[in-house]
Amino acid sequence: MCPSKVSDGDERGWIIPIGGAEEKQNDRRILSRFVELCGGEDADIVVFPTASRLLDTGARYEEIFRDLGAAAVESIDFDTRRDCEEKGRLERIGRATGLFFTGGNQLRITTLIGGTPVAKLIRQRNAQGVHVAGTSAGAAILSEHMIAFGEEGGSPRAGSVRLAPGLGLTNRFIIDQHFRQRDRLGRLATALAFNPFAIGIGLDEDTAAFIGPDNTLEVEGSGSVTVIDAADLQFSSMDRADEGDAVCLLGLGVHMLVHGATFNLHTRRAGAGTLISPKE
């Protein structure tokens, strides 16, 4: 599955994975920047609370986005795959300027909407310029290859991670969330070890990667974004490691970005952005 093609004259919408536990009370800069991006007082946001088991998740985000000035917000849920073919909901999604996936269990999102008209529509709308954000589980599902589950720990081990197909808005990266808080470097590196073409993005809580149409990632929030670039990997023992074995990975490039720093997913170059020029 490739990302939906961007037509001539169109520009892809932003893709915004958030590491979970983003600030919802005080300094709501991540959610606020998302609303601004979607048009500010003209923003029309659809919230997908599908990953969550809590009944009030959708309503909570509706209230926050309204409070941040969005013109229209609606939470839409799906209980069955059949619901994902329903015309009224598809039309409602089709009108939105921004789409937001809440946290919860990422497999609940993909098992329910994966391969349905809703998934197809979201991919198309993103290619047409609609912005798509997701937090925690909602962040994991944005890319082509997603981490379904895995173990904690700083060093890679065979079998410590399980991948599954995600929504596929992009195939350039693999997301991991709650990164600092749940010690996930090992599992993200393990995920890359299978096939180092993708870039690993580890998002701390209250931290987001705002990825623009030009594939430049900008960090927003109070934590770090850890970028793992395996393009120059010298050696991986993944092909000969038994389940549970420590995996040898030589030659990883790692960038620890904070608010203001950037990473270009196309050129694979990090920049200090507004922090200061790295060439200073």
Place this chain on the structure above:
Amino acid sequence: MCPSKVSDGDERGWIIPIGGAEEKQNDRRILSRFVELCGGEDADIVVFPTASRLLDTGARYEEIFRDLGAAAVESIDFDTRRDCEEKGRLERIGRATGLFFTGGNQLRITTLIGGTPVAKLIRQRNAQGVHVAGTSAGAAILSEHMIAFGEEGGSPRAGSVRLAPGLGLTNRFIIDQHFRQRDRLGRLATALAFNPFAIGIGLDEDTAAFIGPDNTLEVEGSGSVTVIDAADLQFSSMDRADEGDAVCLLGLGVHMLVHGATFNLHTRRAGAGTLISPKE
């Protein structure tokens, strides 16, 4: 403080930091390799249980090293800095072919023996070919700059680590131990951010770095050794970060080594060693 100079004709002894919790019952390959290195059935090992608060720590290692075939083993402890000038103990240390520091609190070792004749003798003996190993706190103290305390977490934060001078057998690296088990990537990267000249070595439990006289590190044990090389650091925000702020570090090189892999601390090149040639 520079490492003691190696005289013409001499070769520095091995330096062997161990990540803690090394296997003591079944597959004791780390401790066994240390005994072999020290002469096998001719080995004469002095154990320093100084870091530990447990009274039987020294006796326990005495038993293990004897069981592994060492000719002589003796545990020597110090209660005061005055003890570190005592002739009998200095003579005993001077005869050993291997010295071993147990785990515990690294500041207990450095506050007691730092700057005393015992510290000086250990540095000299290592320069003359005596092998020096240490586990956990005993590993941290081997190098010039040691991590005294710090916080857990995968991403670097200003103030998350406190350095102190160690025993100074080498100044090429900074050790962190229990690496995977206690999620210490962030604090080790923070330690390097102050001044990236040193190489960060993160040791998992039951995993050791056997560092030979030629500065080649060989991994022994069941876990990983994470090498962080900041030589090509493009940018660090350490100089402008406030206490608690996430620190931006761009351009880190990271190698995750397992048993059989190598890293040359002089050339800064990783190798797959006995795993296979990286050029295969």
